[in-house]
Amino acid sequence: MKKALLVFSLCVLALVFFFQDEEEPQKMILEEENSVLPKPVEGVKKVTVTPDQSVLEAELDDALDDLVTMDELKELDSKDVHETPDLILDAGAALGELQEKAQRDPSRRQRTVEFFSSCAQSEDIATAVRAVCWNKVVTLIPEWDLFFPLSEAKIPEEIQLLASKLN
Amino acid sequence: MRKRLLLFLALSMSAQASEQFGGVFFDTSVEQVQINALKKDLVYLYNTPQKHIDQDLLFLGGLKTGQGPELHNWMINRLKYIVGEDFDLTANTYMVKKPVVYPNTPLPLPKVKPKLPYANFKSANKVNSFVVMSNPSGGFYVQGKKKKRLLFTKLDGARAVISSPRVGLVQVGQGLFRDRDKLGKNTNAPGYAIYRLSTLIHEGRHTDGSGVDIGFRHDYCPLGHPFENTNACESAGNGPYTVGTLAKRQLLRNCTNCTTAEKTFLLSSIADGFSRLLRPDGGSNVVDLEKEIENHQMIYNTYEKHLGLSKIASEKAKITKELAGLQKKITTKKAQITALVSSPKRTQIINPTPEGYFKTISLKDSQLLMQRSLK
Numbered sequence: 001m002k003k004a005l006l007v008f009s010l011c012v013l014a015l016v017f018f019f020q021d022e023e024e025p026q027k028m029i030l031e032e033e034n035s036v037l038p039k040p041v042e043g044v045k046k047v048t049v050t051p052d053q054s055v056l057e058a059e060l061d062d063a064l065d066d067l068v069t070m071d072e073l074k075e076l077d078s079k080d081v082h083e084t085p086d087l088i089l090d091a092g093a094a095l096g097e098l099q100e101k102a103q104r105d106p107s108r109r110q111r112t113v114e115f116f117s118s119c120a121q122s123e124d125i126a127t128a129v130r131a132v133c134w135n136k137v138v139t140l141i142p143e144w145d146l147f148f149p150l151s152e153a154k155i156p157e158e159i160q161l162l163a164s165k166l167n
Numbered sequence: 168m169r170k171r172l173l174l175f176l177a178l179s180m181s182a183q184a185s186e187q188f189g190g191v192f193f194d195t196s197v198e199q200v201q202i203n204a205l206k207k208d209l210v211y212l213y214n215t216p217q218k219h220i221d222q223d224l225l226f227l228g229g230l231k232t233g234q235g236p237e238l239h240n241w242m243i244n245r246l247k248y249i250v251g252e253d254f255d256l257t258a259n260t261y262m263v264k265k266p267v268v269y270p271n272t273p274l275p276l277p278k279v280k281p282k283l284p285y286a287n288f289k290s291a292n293k294v295n296s297f298v299v300m301s302n303p304s305g306g307f308y309v310q311g312k313k314k315k316r317l318l319f320t321k322l323d324g325a326r327a328v329i330s331s332p333r334v335g336l337v338q339v340g341q342g343l344f345r346d347r348d349k350l351g352k353n354t355n356a357p358g359y360a361i362y363r364l365s366t367l368i369h370e371g372r373h374t375d376g377s378g379v380d381i382g383f384r385h386d387y388c389p390l391g392h393p394f395e396n397t398n399a400c401e402s403a404g405n406g407p408y409t410v411g412t413l414a415k416r417q418l419l420r421n422c423t424n425c426t427t428a429e430k431t432f433l434l435s436s437i438a439d440g441f442s443r444l445l446r447p448d449g450g451s452n453v454v455d456l457e458k459e460i461e462n463h464q465m466i467y468n469t470y471e472k473h474l475g476l477s478k479i480a481s482e483k484a485k486i487t488k489e490l491a492g493l494q495k496k497i498t499t500k501k502a503q504i505t506a507l508v509s510s511p512k513r514t515q516i517i518n519p520t521p522e523g524y525f526k527t528i529s530l531k532d533s534q535l536l537m538q539r540s541l542k
Binding site: 085128131 | 297345347348349350362366369385394397398399416426427428429431432433434435436437438439441442451455456458459462463466468472473485486488489492493
């Protein structure tokens with residue numbers, strides 16, 4: 001009888017430990033998710049940013065920061081600007097990589113076109129890169145069947161003209 | 168005659184077995200991996216069908232068909248000797264004592280460097296740079312012309328006699344063969360090949376022109392340009408930046424296996440090339456405007472479809488506003504075309520006829536040279 005009681009109590013203890021171990025990580029995951037999601041503010045529409053989107057936002061922000069600027073080009077020596085500088089070529093390759101990612105994952109497309117529009121509008125970014133970005137905006141809208149308010153983008157005539165030569 | 172020409176080319180280029188391929192002599196100073204890449208590039212240029220022909224390239228480059236064999240012929244008439252980055256051009260270039268008679272044409276004038284209205288300080292943080300390519304042929308020719316002496320460059324197994332910029336002596340550097348993180352390590356990929364080929368075509372154009380226009384030298388970029396105050400722009404309508412960029416665009420349009428990253432890498436270089444052209448009309452032409460209209464029309468059609476599917480009033484209003492904006496743009500572009508056609512603004516076209524003494528390789532002969540190399 002004592003033996004049976006001992007076995008029973010050991011089983012109960014094991015079950016308690018088992019469920020404690022199961023619950024702990026779930027709590028932690030919930031806490032992690034809460035920390036990513038922005039807190040809803042009263043009277044303001046709840047922002048619905050999924051963790052995936054926030055990663056994409058950060059990735060595109062970084063990509064925009066990395067694009068070559070006019071000031072960086074002005075720093076180059078004359079011998080380094082006879083051919084297209086590496087800074088411009090690398091920026092082109094980076095833009096192409098972002099387009100490839102959106103090509104594979106349609107959920108990235110709308111935001112990628114917005115990114116290209118921001119790049120085309122930025123006065124700091126090198127002219128040639130801005131033209132490539134604008135060319136992407138006007139060619140990808142019909143290709144990806146998206147709506148994007150073009151009239152809100154302030155693109156100088158010079159950039160639009162350069163972009164039109166790239167087709 | 169053809170046999171004699173081939174014999175002449177064979178004797179002058181391959182006396183001591185450096186390497187020659189498709190009409191181009193590679194000096195031993197060029198790294199083997201670079202030679203292999205350039206050989207593949209020449210084959211790519213020669214063999215890739217060009218379905219989309221750029222009419223501007225035909226007109227400004229003096230081409231008839233714009234097909235691979237003709238592009239290859241154009242190139243090897245202008246680039247015949249390639250030396251590596253470590254080759255000392257000054258130490259290996261000699262002057263013949265006996266005076267020679269040069270064409271009685273004026274010498275090129277120095278380009279005027281614009282004065283900056285502010286001090287142009289550059290920070291000490293230098294970006295690591297790599298030599299891409301240079302073409303000393305024109306410079307050497309003008310040096311010889313000034314002294315009325317013939318210059319020649321001693322290569323490993325050949326002598327490049329600089330009786331014309333068309334001698335086609337160029338130096339290639341590491342920068343031409345660099346791989347890029349986002350494009351992958353395979354530098355034989357078509358995107359890399361097109362980049363190198365169009366750079367060769369750019370350098371090829373530097374062997375054309377005569378008198379004050381010899382070598383199609385670059386102009387200083389104006390104030391406000393990313394390369395302001397450096398001679399990296401072009402006022403001629405048919406110079407190296409124009410021809411090289413148009414060639415790059417045509418080769419890209421005909422690339423059937425370029426990845427999106429490769430295409431965008433090339434687009435950035437094409438945009439850079441066009442941004443260097445100093446045009447009286449800002450560079451707009453009928454073809455570009457028509458393309459802009461086509462793009463706007465495609466977006467218009469997409470938005471019209473969205474409007475048909477939308478059931479939310481605010482969304483519909485937004486799309487309607489965009490459609491009106493696009494319609495206005497299309498109308499404006501059409502008016503610009505009419506204005507351009509009625510009073511075209513001409514860009515300065517320089518006579519590309521080269522100066523000096525050189526042999527022209529016919530299309531048939533260049534095809535023969537390539538076919539022999541491919542065997």
